[in-house]
Amino acid sequence: MLRSPWDYSRRRDEFVAWAATVPALANPAATVAWNTDKRYLAELAAAGVPVVPTTWLSPGDPVELPADGEWVIKPAVSAGSVDTGRYNLTDPSHRALALSHVARLVEAGRVTMLQPYLPAVDTYGETALLYLGGRYSHAIRKGPMLDGPDLGVEGLYKEEAITPRTPTDAERAVADAVLAAVPGGADHLLYARVDLIPGPDGSPLLVELELTEPSLFLGYADGAADRLATAITGTLGR
Incomplete structure (x- = not known):
């Protein structure tokens, strides 16, 4: 199970080739290869998923x-x-x-x-919905992160402001539609994170679908760690 290879983008080809050698990798190596290039957003948009225009x-x-x-x-x-x-x-x-x-x-x-830039992120924020073992588990809110031009980042990622969140019915529906459009279906996914921001009309738009190495924010929802453990043991059973 991949957890924190957050420097993979600097050597993606090498990382994807390595992932293909790992037996029973969850999520599968083919999914990792697809998900580590954000051009997957174009495929999801073509499948009818509401995606931020790119x-x-x-x-x-x-x-x-x-x-x-x-x-x-x-x-x-x-x-x-x-x-x-x-x-x-x-x-x-x-x-x-x-x-x-x-x-x-x-x-x-x-x-x-x-x-x-979707201005709703400055007020409403970004909603990340977490799925474990193919089922919705919990959600969090991320505060705004981009405050201006790229001036570089010290370390592997920008710090995030995280709080628990209960997603709306519309957000749940979009997240479910996103996972249904994943090549090969969502049944083969051990974990998934769907990041949404309201568009100009307030409807949720997909910003990113994280299937490779997402933070799962297990500490923000009661029972989330247990749900992940159950999902892992279920995968081992298969």
Whole structure:
């Protein structure tokens, strides 16, 4: 069971190749390979899942940024909000920093993501729904993390402000739809985390689906650790 290889994004090809050699890895190596490149979001969107609108820039593509508004720029292979920044493209200085950020990623041969910043994260926050053994277990709220351009991160991830949360019926429905759209189905997943933020109309949008090495926040819900242990023993039984 993978738990905290949060530096995998720096050597993803090597990490995915290693995962394929681990017998009975949970979640399976094929899922790890699919989930460690955020272009899976495009597949889920094509399957009808409500996903944050995303523009993908591959090395060699022309770089055309929107004329205004707040936007998030990050690489398709990343973890812990590293190499991720928030930019007000109406501000000339931010626009210059955004172009520099994209250029830095492109020069490194990385696919870049451009997404609108969802202002609801500043007030309502982000809802992360945790599933263990294919069943909903608990949820937490994450506070806002992106306060401006990417200036680098000390360590492997940005610190998070976490509190328990009871998800809405709409969030539960979207999370269930996300897992139903996972290639091969959700039955083979030992654990999953679905991260949602309200869109402009208040409806939940998928930000990320964490199937590789997510924090499971077991300390924020009574019985969560026991539910994980039960799910693990069930997997061993199969």
